[in-house]
Amino acid sequence: MTPLQSADPAFAIELQGITKRFGTVTANDQVDLQVATGSIHGVVGENGAGKSTLMSILYGFYQADEGSIRLHGRAATIRNSADAISQGIGMVHQHFMLVGTLSALDNILLGAEGGWRLGDSRYRARERLRRLMDTYRLQVDLDAQVDDMPVGEQQRLEILKALYRGARVLILDEPTGVLTPQEAGQLFAILRELRDRQVTVIIITHKLQEIMDVTDRVTVMRAGRVVAERRTAETRREELAELMVGRPVLLQVDKHRPSEHAASHAPVLSVRDLGLVDGRGCMRMAHVGFDLHPGEILGVAGVSGNGQTELLRTLAGLLQPTAGSMTLATGNAPRTFTPQRWLDADELRGLGCAHVPEDRLSEAIVKNFSLQESAVLGYQGDHALAPRGWLSPRHLRRRAMQLIDAMDVRPAVPTLRTADMSGGNQQKLVLARELARRPRLLLVGQPTRGVDIGAIERIYRELIKARDAGTAILLVSVELEEIFALSDRIMVMNGGRVTGIVPTAAATVRDIGLLMTADALPQDLTT
């Protein structure tokens, strides 16, 4: 790649007024973005902030409803990914677009073969690729099969692929999600090399440390809008965290002080040294330990992707940990589970616990079932439902009506197809279902994701009510307001580890934001 001429304009990318709507949802709202040529620019924000949509528009997957794009000073239209590629935009997706059974070289050639005989194409490409690899210090074993490559090398392959096609702008979507810290460091070195050679790099991420480590400028997005732009050298993680999650708590829920319950009673759930290494060898959770007492809500805060999901699903019996233990004291005698013998969803319920999953649509309800059938999901073995051995619609309807009444689920039509309910009502149904048996322990994730405001209020009320009745609740949420509104104590996770457990009354958003980007606590802290 020849270095750019000095006549090239200062900005590689200029987006003005980009707006994109999907039905009633506005994913991007009048977004302006300027990326200087030969710089590393970060776009940061929470899930749903709109950064992925914006990059998809830049790469041709979507067309913006309003707004304009300029590439290197010239107006551009990008109708599809082929357009984007031909105009010098390359993208490294979060989930790699690589064919595992092919070699690295063949993956690069796919779509850019330059002739029908692969033998010739491969020969010609090797030379060019060697030069690219040397120039940008991107080492990839061209003849290795992609499936056999470590993740870091696969990512380098994706970058090489983009460069081979002449990318002058490289977009990386959540690049370090699957990398070890060492691999991340290597990636950053490559990105700096690219920048020094006038390749423009855009990183989409929600990890603030990344921004601080490698970017020159950063744009913060929230709720589809750009809320701030900074030079990285002139800001701090804490400021970015605050900008990302919004203003401090506006949500107030009347909570009785839990003094009669928490801490004085023996813990219902004790987790010690819990760890999970996934199939690819990535650490997802390590040395997680805490106690949960009856009548308290422990909120698990942290930017998504830092182990909270794994923690929740492991405790719910849907994931198998690789280390540690959990002890449930919900029955007559405490039961301890270790990786050799972990519990499953059935046992969880049998022990008087309940689980509201983060992913409502694919797990907690069944879209094509009727409301009353979703209302018994997980409890279909209940004797009360089938007194004479068969599931009578009358009993199903009765159970459904009980749940509908308990949480004001609308519309109160038990035969309605679950998919036709609004997200808020679906969630209310799920919560009613899980709370109906007065569980001693409730595991709940993202209780108000995709839920309208009226339902949110009801859900909060019910959670507090359950807590007051003695249920121990573990609440995982990426909404910091929610954590503050509901929790008695807040446990913060970062990078799969617990970085702090603090009483809510004594914490501010700033404190939590700090903890969300901090390093792990020493292991012996468990309360």
Next chain:
Amino acid sequence: MEDIWLMVLSTAASAIRLACPLVLAAMGGILAERSGIVDIGLEGKMLAGAFAAATLASQLGSPWLGLVGGMAAGVALSMLHGVATIRYRGDQVVSGMALNFFALGLTMVLGQAWFEQGGQTPALDAAQRFTPIDLPGAETWARQVPVLGDFYRIVLSGHSVLVYAAFVLPALISFVLGHTRFGLRLRAAGEEPNAVDTAGVSVAGVRTLALVATGMLCGAAGAYISTAQNAAFSRDMTAGSGYIALAAVIFGKWRPQPVLGACLLFGLLTALEARLQGQSLPGLGTIPPQVFQVLPYVLTVVLLAGFIGKATPPKALGRPYVKER
């Protein structure tokens, strides 16, 4: 001793001839499935090809025109399969099955209506068929050479041209898959269609081309059965060999050379069935012919169950490609 040797050779020759349609159809099956489309409709395409080839050969007098007709019939059915599965994202198994029924019925109905011989097409004379070819010297000096000469004369020589073509085919398919642009895109489409799409190549286009090739090869397989192996089309003459070809594709793990081996094995089983009819083998007694008939299927199931190695299909096999956003 001499007799046994000759018997072995003639069984081998028979196995080769029986394997030929399997090889042609199985190569077609490989292309379809490696591109990501499940195709259990090999049987129907073979039948259609057989009927078309026999009809055209008898009416126009040339087996080559019959071959072209057979391939065209195969392609026609393939395109129906393609429209349903690619354009309309329909269930690939059901589509293949439906087209098998359709082809089975259509060939019988048209055969009966046009020729009124109980579903058979008019018998073909030698000029209208693919006749065996004697390789140079097979009938002359090969008779003088011991052992190898007999091998040359009986096993290698005396097959029709389609057989020789079928045995060159796997190497050709290997080359196409591994060393051409089309093969690269085809393989990628069957493993990771997203990667193909983001590289700017049309997944639907690649898969459609693959299905065209499948149709041509299965049609040719059918043409072989009706104009080379036999001298007319008769009802349901493929008798399940399309499914044996499918079993060979799976048994050979979707790679041309192992699939060729599987086809030869299955062809051998059929040849042995005829050869050992009613004969008692030492220690085993008389093996019922049905054992040979079901052995290809049993072996495939054993492989599927993972008892003799793993059968890993192309990753995207059977899933209609929807652009993920």
Next chain:
Amino acid sequence: MSTTISNGQGALAPRPQRIAARLPWWLTGLVVPALQLALALGVASLVVLLVGESPLATLRVMLTGALDPANGLASTLYYATSLTFTGLAVAVAFHAGLFNIGGEGQAYVAGLGVALACLWLDGRLGAPAMFCVAVVAATAAGAFWAWIPGYLQARRGAHVVVSTIMFNYIAAGLLNYMLVSAIGSGGMGTETRSFAPSAMLPKLHEALAPLGIVLAPSFLNIAMLLALLCAAGVWWLLWRTRLGYALRLLGQSPRAARYAGLSAASLTITAMLISGGLAGLMAVNDVYGAQGRLVLNFTGGMGFLGVAVALMGRNHPAGVLAAALLFGALYQGSTDLQLDFPRISPELILVIQGLVVFFVAALDRLVREPVERGYLAWSNRQRPDA
């Protein structure tokens, strides 16, 4: 208790709006299949034209032959009975997310089971007892033949579709061998001896004659009632029992099934057992009730046709009954064609069958999407602020 909530809720993850599913059952369950059927028959008509006959005349002969009580109605019902069993088998498996194309093979093995039981016990048991034994033998044998592919899928990941296809052919070979070598009655070896009349229940036309009801002689027998019972039973199983709930849950959402504490492996095996048992009952209709002996290829393709019936009936027992009746009529009607249209072979039914399956299942979206979109557009115009 007071709550005030900020509007800090972010935009939802973007997803293009899909067609909402506010569609009446009669649209998806009747209108769309009817249109698809019409398309299939339309193309079949082209084939008939190609052969030089009139499609309308052909259709008329087929339907009158099939539905005339004095003529072919009983036979239509007889075929519909077999199709009900095989259709229910496929439907149950589909609800659990499994594609069981092995009905043909399961029926073969069940036939073998029935034949063995009858050949062994027909001298010793009266008709009612023999019938019960036959039912048990058929169900057990069919269930067994489906159990193996089910087990292989559940425990070893072998795809049910491919393995059931293989098992169809293995069953055919097994049956062939048994008839030729073991239980055949000599000669060509394609059938067993007839079972003792004392162990056979009368056919329906024989049973109804003393009551004054005259039916044309046919193979229709008590298995028809069994089929109706099974249809009701399948409905009951799927929508009124916990097992049925679990099966449907597995088919709808394996993730939710796991969340609910269910085991996908054991549910898969159970589904296949039930499915195989139902398919096997077809042998009671044919081997016991109709032929009174085991004949090679007795299934006549009914196992495969069951897939068409299930797909057309949208996997609901009521739909399966309707579709079984339809295909039974077409099947019977096609045998009537021989008289009036000697140039059209009865295999026209295969053409129709293939086309129906193609349009109803494979090309489903071709008809479904425009119809659903049209309906939604029309109903949205009625209520602009839906």
